[in-house]
Amino acid sequence: xxxxxxxxxxxxxxxxxxxxxxxxxxxxxxxxxxxxxxxxxxxxxxxxx
Numbered sequence: 001x002x003x004x005x006x007x008x009x010x011x012x013x014x015x016x017x018x019x020x021x022x023x024x025x026x027x028x029x030x031x032x033x034x035x036x037x038x039x040x041x042x043x044x045x046x047x048x049x
Contacts, residue, residue: 004022004025004026004027005025005026005027006026006027007026007027007028010027013029016032017032017033018030018031018032019031019032
């Protein structure tokens with residue numbers, strides 16, 4: 001288990017299947033269903049970075 005801090009949405013990200021990585025001292029989501037599926041979802045709806 002990582003020693004990085006967890007955001008208030010950490011459990012939500014995990015529940016939704018996010019792959020978590022350490023970034024700047026935080027556990028952050030880097031990917032969910034895969035790059036192609038995420039690309040298509042962004043094209044069809046919206047994305048936020």
